[in-house]
Every structure is written in structure tokens, then in C-alpha cells.
Amino acid sequence: MVQLENIQFGYVKSRPLFKDLSLTMEPGHIYGLLGKNGAGKTTLLKIMTGLRFPDGGTVTVLNNNAPLRKAEGLQNLYFLQEEMYVPHLKVADFVKAYAPFYPNFNHEQFAEYMHELELDQEAGYMDKLSHGQKKKVLIAFALATNTKILIMDEPTNGLDIPSKSVFRKLMASAADESRLVIISTHQVRDLHSLIDMVAILDNGHMLLNASTYEITEKLLFDVDDTKSSEGKVFYTEENPRGNYQVKENVNHIDSNLDLEMLFNAAIINKNEIANLFK
């Protein structure tokens, strides 16, 4: 569905951001795209949506060459950006103006999502709403488009605590076998229960691209060696409840994935983690 092959890209030619980056993303998953500040997460999303052109390599999205920005491709892709733009329109007019571009847009779903997010379609002009409210309207719109690919950049930024849980609920209900959702975020705790694929971007490469099942098969998330004392420890973090550890799961013991711990372990032990998931 999304295929990036040997992508090369840099804002400055002497400092490439991506060097031969390759990545394949399949439908039926919710991907969490993680990376440090400046790793290029947003740029990668823009390359996928055809908003940035790579210096080398190919970007194929829904069998279309992404940089061509063909209408057929864009009809099945919605990109919810972090810094949102909303026109000077009421919500109902916004829907009237933009919903026709998406053949699978469902007005009933939109009304339902708006209701869940405690928003009124007849509320004032969108550009006068608060940041969080704007985001909620666009999240409801994005989900109602029913596009095959939904890309979200920091979707929970600016949402209040109840809205974050509603967001998770809506995302879970909107995900299906034919849909690919890519969420780039630093707020991993907001989404850890949602995502089933983890992609970590580091230093111009994909450090990790694996399912949460595969991760917990190969890595053990333990506290004070409660579950196992075997296996190489990749990362330890002191916590009032004990020492949280990420270690090699030599005995295939079940544990709960902690995205923050995983990310830190992967960044510190790049080669070992990359080899483990080869």
C-alpha cells in the first residue's frame, strides 16, 4: 500500500536526512512512527503524501507515484497535519466544501464522531475555535472520509484528557483490514494501546519496523527481573516501583509493550536491536 524504496532526501544537500531509506506499510495496521526531534518523521509523512519530493528513490502509494499527486491517489489518502489549517467557514460549510472530494465520505459517521468528541456542527467559524476543537473537527472529518490511508501527525497534541480516550476509541472503531493508519507521535503513552506496528526512524534509516507481537516475542519488558533474569538487558530505567528493563526475551515470556522504553532501548542499542529484528 505504501512503499518507499531507497529514498534519499535532504533539505541541505550536504546533510542528507534520509539515506537509502526503504519502508513498506501494509493495510490492516495502525503504525506508530517514532523518532527523535528532527529525525524526519513529518518529512517522511510529507514524502508519502507527495508534498515533498525525494532526491532519489521511489515512493509508491496505492499504486501511484506519490510526487505526481494524482487525484485518484489523494481521494484515498487523508493527511492530518500537526499545524492545522482551517478556512474561515462553519463546520457544516467545511463539510459541504471538502467532503465531495472523498467518494467514501460518510456524513452520518461524521455527525457521530462530532457527537462523541462533544462538538457542535453549528458552532461558530472553525478558525475561531480553540486549537483542540479545531483538531477534533479535523479528526472527525479525517475518520469520516473513510480513505484507505489515514496519516496523522501528532494527532493527540492539544487534546484534553477525555478527548484522548475518545480519540483512541474512535481510532479503534475506524481501523479495519482495508485501512492503513500511520500516526507520528511523541506522545507514545496516548497511543500505546492503539498501534499494532512500530516504526522507529533514526539517523536517516528505519531502525525498526515490526509488529507489537514480534516486539514482545523478541523483547521482554520487565520490572526488577520479576519475569526473568535471563537475556541481555538493553535498557534500564529507575522508577519508584522498581527498575524497569528492556531485555532480550530468551524464554518467550509474555509482557506488555512499553513504547517509551522500547524507543530508548532502540536508540541506545541501534545495531543490536536492528540485528534482532532482521
Add this chain to the structure above:
Amino acid sequence: MNIKNIKNLFKTYFIENWKTDLFQFGILAVIVFFATTISASNLHFLIFVASVFLMIYPERLFRNLHGNSSKIHYLSIPASNSEKVLTNIVLANVYYVLGLAVFCCLGLGLAHLYMTLRGYDGVNFDTFLSGTSVMLLFAILAMFFFGSIYFRRKTTLATLGVSLLIGTIFVTLYALTLWINGILLIPKDAAYNDYVWSFSSDAMSEISEVIILCLGMVFFYGLSFLRLKETEA
């Protein structure tokens, strides 16, 4: 090209802009009304005002390209680059021109009515626009259209500045060529003004002017499409 996408682009435009357009057309009608009641036969002034409105218009058509998040929004709209450019060409060359014409006529009609009621002669223009002048107006519009995509901010002023600069260079070069020709080629006893006049009038017939202006329009709209195609966010 998909007609449905073009229709949707028009729909989106009108939902977002009908109030602003109506306001601008209204201002034009008021200007026309007052200008006509003050000087009943000054068509050139009215054309100048309408032209200014028309030249400013493309900046508004592509205003979404001038901000980071709005650019992403605009480029992500599910329509091809050619559909977006074509829609805006039609909006600028047909819709907005018709709107200006209708509201100009409205202003003129009201002025005529007002003057007749006050016992003056009605509006009576003794000048009219030639085909070449109309084409020139559309060619200039095409240039501003391209400028509104090419430049990132204050696009109308930037286009005006650059076109004036290029125009000045061309006129200077042309004058320089005539001056050099005058020194090197024209016999000393020939009337210089006659020579220059016959040279310029023979070289450009009205048809060739129209063709050149049409080519200019195609050139600028073609460049606009290419510029939009290569625009990144």
C-alpha cells in the same frame, strides 16, 4: 481531467469566497457609480479600476499557497494540479471578469438613473475597448496569475515590480537598438521620426499582436501549471 473534481473545486471556491467576492464587486459598483456621476464619460478610469481589481484577484485565488499549513491543505485537496490550475483560470478569466462587468454595468445603470432623475444627460461613452486592448488585459492577468503562484508573499506587488523591471530593460534595449540603428544605418538626410514610425507600425499588425498576446497567455498559464506541479510543502 475529471469534470467532477473541477465541479468540486468550483463548489469549494464559492462556499469559501462568495461573501468576499460580493463585497469586492459591491465596492466596484460604488466606485463606478461615484466616478460616473462626477465625470459621466470617463470610461478609461472605470476600465483602470476594474483592471486593478482583476490583477489583484489571482493573489486571492492562490492565497493558500502562501502559508505553510494552508499550502499542505491546498496541495492535499484530491484534484490534480491541472484541474486546480484550470479551475482558477476559468475563475479569473470568466467568472471574475463577468462579475466585474455585471457590477460595472450595475454601477453605470444606477449612475445613469441618478443623473436622469437629477435632470442631467445620462451616461454616454464615446470610447470603446478594442480587441487588442481586451487581449492585452487578459495577457496581463495571466502574468499576475503566474506571479501569484511563483512568488511567496505580496505576489501582486512582486509581479508588478518584476514586470516593470523587465519592461524597462526591454524598452531601454529597444530604444538603444533604434539609437544605434539611427547612428549606423539611417542616411543622414532621412527623417528620423518617419523611419522609427514606419518600422514599428509595419512590423506589428493587429492580428499578430493578438497572436502574440495569446501565446503570452498560454506561456504564463503553462508556467503556472509547472510551478504548481513542482510546489512542495
